[in-house]
Amino acid sequence: MQRIRNFCIIAHIDHGKSTLADRLLMATQTVTARDFQDQVLDNMDLERERGITIKSHAIQMKYTHGNQAYLLNLIDTPGHVDFSYEVSRSIAACEGALLIVDATQGIQAQTISNLYLAIEHDLEIIPVLNKMDMPSAMPEEVKDQIVDLIGCDREDIIEASGKSGLGVETILTRIVERVPSPKGDPEAPLQALIFDSIFNSYRGIFIYFKVLNGTMHTGDLVKFVATGKEYNADEIGVLGFRPEARKRLSAGDVGYIITGIKTSAEVKVGDTITHVQRPCSLAIEGFEEVKPMVFAGIYPVEADDYEELRASMEKLQLNDASLVFEPESSAALGFGFRCGFLGLLHMEIIQERLDREFDMDVITTVPNVSFKAYTTKGDVIDVHNPSGMPSPTLLDHIEEPYIYAQIITKSEYVGSIMSLCIDKRGTLKNQVYLTSDRVEITFEMPLSEIVFDFYDKLKSISKGYASFDYHQTGYNPAKLVRLDILLNSEMVDALSSLIHVDHAYSFGRRICEKLKELIPRQQFDIAIQAAIGAKVIARETVKAVRKDVTAKCYGGDITRKRKLLEKQKKGKKRMRQVGNVEVPQSAFLAVLKLD
Helix, strand or coil: CCCEEEEEEECCCCCCHHHHHHHHHHHCCCCCCCCCCCCCCCCCHHHHHHCCCCCCCEEEEEEEECCEEEEEEEECCCCCHHHHHHHHHHHHCCCEEEEEEECCCCCCHHHHHHHHHHHHCCCEEEEEEECCCCCCCCHHHHHHHHHHHHCCCHHHCEECCCCCCCCHHHHHHHHHHHCCCCCCCCCCCCEEEEEEEEEECCCEEEEEEEEEECEEECCCEEEECCCCCEEECCEEEEECCCEEEECEEECCCEEEEECCCCCHHHCCCCCEEEECCCCCCCCCCCCCCCCCCEEEEEEECCHHHHHHHHHHHHHHHHHCCCCEEEEEEECCCEEEEEEEECCHHHHHHHHHHHHHHHCCCEEECCCEECEEEEECCCCEEEECCHHHCCCCCCEEEEEEEEEEEEEEEEHHHHHHHHHHHHHCCCEEEEEEEEECCEEEEEEEEEHHHHCCCHHHHHHHHCCCCCEEEEEEEEEEEECEEEEEEEECCEECHHHCEEEEHHHHHHHHHHHHHHHHHHCCCCCCCEEEEEEECCEEEEEEEECCCCCCCCCCCCCCCHHHHHHHHHHHHHHHHHHHHHCCCCCCHHHHHHHHCCC
16 A cells, blocks of 8 residues: 555646646556557547546556556546536545646636645645746746645746656656555445546446545455445456556555446436445445536437437436436427536537447527526425426415526626626625636626637637636526527417526517518518517517519409408408418527527
């Protein structure tokens, strides 16, 4: 145990985390030159293209320092805010963390939030200043920011470059010297923390864990505390570049276990593994069920592809346990699924993977969040979909989820960012100048306001300089109403939305105007109305296509014309009673992208 070091890397997106991990793997000869490729730990095409880590990975490196051989377990973490629960479990499995800051950009929002997670778990922080070989690097200014943030000495900050390999040896030496070895008792009852899992189509699920106390052998009968299920440990081992089987793993080791589990829902990140015969008395604290934050409907473009979409979603769920879905149907879009995602990036990735890996063309409805509706009888209903909202006569009040948003930006953009947040019903909580021209602004705002287009607007007003991070704080009462769209007094369920009272009128007006352009004209008038309950707040009319029935009357008495017009009027009346309006697909897509 004295020679084991468990550490993770924390950084903002695109600060060079995966590139530096590549250099550490090459320096310790964990990966041969033949196997090496850039971003070696990111094995999804999507991760490589976007340059982000979606799934965290763990790998063991061997390093010799002062004639002693050390085992270094690197537990990689995704940088994006949507996966912050996975990051917290990865951090709980470590004793030290490399804090990587980009010398050209300085400290950004997720650097700070992940750093606070690491400090809460008492990790030894090793600051690294990356991208030192870039012409636009500002080492002195960024060093000042790091010293202010974590209170270390300037000499402790390692200057490095993932591209050229500068400072990699220093980092490895510092990990061995500074990061404490794991503390645990190999003789105690088994207590191991699950921090990740991956799906293998031949062997089932590989569960990654760290042993805190006790020892595990191949063939042991183990139990998962949160699910209460028991399994045989068919194979256990350590995570080299390829998995390497071992007979036993004891306190301080990081490894994998294969038990032949085929459904990812049985493996919960943060769960505790223990022996059935001699269980531990307490589970490892901090476990929570992953809760979806954003909900959207996913429908196949062709109605016949519904079963194929179901099979694709089930396969995707094997790889990603945080995706939840249930069937739903809509009068306008047919059969589809109501899906829950961790956030907007997660939603985008699932859509992209459905398209790439399963070749599915899908329509996604407007993303929304889950609300709590309190009825007059005292019941609480979780509402993921506007059509699930109780009628206004039964409704007492609605609560919506609120978040704490941390935005770090240059001081010249503060005014426009503040007005954006206030437009989105945010309240300013705090404003701190990190340096003379960098500000950290904290807002409390409703989650429903940021799921639509907040991030795009933030990036455009700050010319890409603002970094954004959020975490959910709880539920607050809100004045929300259900806005329905009616066509000839028939409600179109797919266009309903839950919206704040103050925005309802303008939003209803815009939808009606948009639909007027997109719905083709019929032989009768079509009334497009936006209504809250029974009260219509906006209306547009698509005028009828009129046939000139009096064209053949040239001259003669007015009564002849009158007779023909009356006959036409009766026909129109009958047509209005039996005619129905179908909303074209293009109209849905246009309303979803209303801004």
